[in-house]
Amino acid sequence: MNELFLVTECGPKNRRVQYRRDHLTGLQCRIAPDRVRRSINVAHRPDAPEDEVPCVFCPERIHSETPVFPDGRRIAVGESVTFPNLYPFAQRHVVTVMTEAHNPAVITAGQIEDALRGQIAAFCTDDGYVSCNWNYLPSAGASMLHPHMQGVADEAPTYYAGLAIDQSAAFCRRTGRTYRDFLIDREMGGPRHLFGDELPFFAHAVPLGEKEVRAYLPVRCIDELEPWCGLLAEGIERVESLYRGAGHYAYNMALVCDAAGKPDGGFRAFCSLIARINPGATGMSDSAFMERMHLEPIVLTLPEDLAGLLP
Template sequence: MKVEFHNKEEWFQFYDVNGNLIKRKTEIRFDPLTKETSRLVFDPGLTLSPPDYSKEAVKTSGQNCPFCSENILKLTPVLPKEIEESGRISRGEALLFPNLFPYSKHNGVVIFSDDHYVRLKEFSKTMVKDALMVGQTYIEKVMATDQQMKSASINWNYLPESGGSILHPHMHILVSEEPTNYQSRTNVFTKAFKNETGEDYFNYLYEVEKEQGERWIGQRGNVAWMHAYAPKSHNDYIVVLPKVTSIAEIKEQDWLDFATSLTAIFSTLDEQGLASFNMILNFNEETDGVSIHGRLIPRLTIGQLNTSDVNFFQALHQEPLSYKIPEEIAKIARGHFTRIL
């Protein structure tokens, strides 16, 4: 088998104060592509309630938000004319402009709602589709005018727990000469996989997961969702556009299918008491013939102290931890995916 789902179990044995033996399992899973490890750890019965930012939304909206309608055209910068003559790219409620504090040579910000605070269940498929299409337009315009650009991504931090500093819904569109570490590792290993097997890794993963079904969630049009075998968080959703290898190949219907199916992922998060997430969609011109993919993980705080979900293990050991079993989360997600079809 070209894609291997390999794991190892470790057992910690100790005793309670009454002398009763307690056993706790840590399952170490190896990523099928990179062989990097993730750990599934004992779940103490974690229960979560989605955060409510209604009060914060009142304080930070309107005149206090650069992305609200009364400020956006006055306070946001404009693109160079060689990229966009009008200075901004728009579609529906979506509007893209430069990031004042860029992460790369080209960094657009997309605002895609007139509402300052939008809950997961309130995102419409049209709203998300238009934001993604604006992002695609920006990437294509940048790459047409700056020939050194090879790596691009569409990125979404949703709510403060994800690192989002402004409540108003927005995405970051990055285009750079240099890939991020994630993009670089993905490039190296997908090229090696193709050299060894002759296969596109993400298309092959899609076929294997769909056939096996354990972590398969569903497919709408040309957009397929599955759960990662070695997750990078307590949920880790992988989306693949099979045999779509360039952003230029993505059509409006694909973005509509993506936005529609994303509502099933949002419902799965909501059922677990999760509201915040990080999402990436990865595009790389240096990776020849590899299907476009993305990932989405939840972000959360835990307990009365609002403890971060990232500790020394993730931050410094660079090894993800998960309280949740991927196959169980995939089963929940499949139920929500079936309802949207």
């Protein structure tokens, strides 16, 4: 065992992902050297492949050129299509393409709901820590312009999910009530309550990013989310229009769940969105949902390889 950090690995041989945790601070990162091959660190020129239509997520190609689950299929719900990520950085990592349109002017609540249902279908029997995430537009870290969600599941939670789950359990032991109940009691009808009663959406008091909005669900795991998809999607659409009205087009979303295989410690799932301040329509940001919502960066280079890069 390393005295400075904990390291574990997952993934097939040519797509290894290292998980590292700093023993001093508990902070975590993931290192995915093979993601370099995706050319995500080259400059996006205006004539770069981004303008190649149809892209692999467009209806002309998605049904023949994207990976399939072990049973040979993809999950279709409404317009959405869900399949394994070709470049995973989690033990289980799926992509849900949300719309047939490559770059739709608006994404409707119905399309968001179908995408969430696709993610749920992919993970409903998973006993790990699941989150459903969305980088909307390259300036929010999306590597493909075509709107898509990403679901990830691991045996251990991401850094921020772990904090929220552990501290919710500690709160519940201390006070005998869930933190969700406590927070809703305090925030309902107050200046940060944006809308919603059964499923309230609040401006988050200590934001992770610009204009963070959170919805607090009354359930713990992904397999319990299905009845809430409609209300959640309507709320997400409303937050999207709030962002557009305020001049933001790009945003990140994370729907954080507990592990079905673990006992109920009092954590309840929440869905969080942050607006991004667009640096430019074609520029792809190197910070996406893992960096901004889970506080667990994905990096490309092993620290042990840096010395070899010295000139």
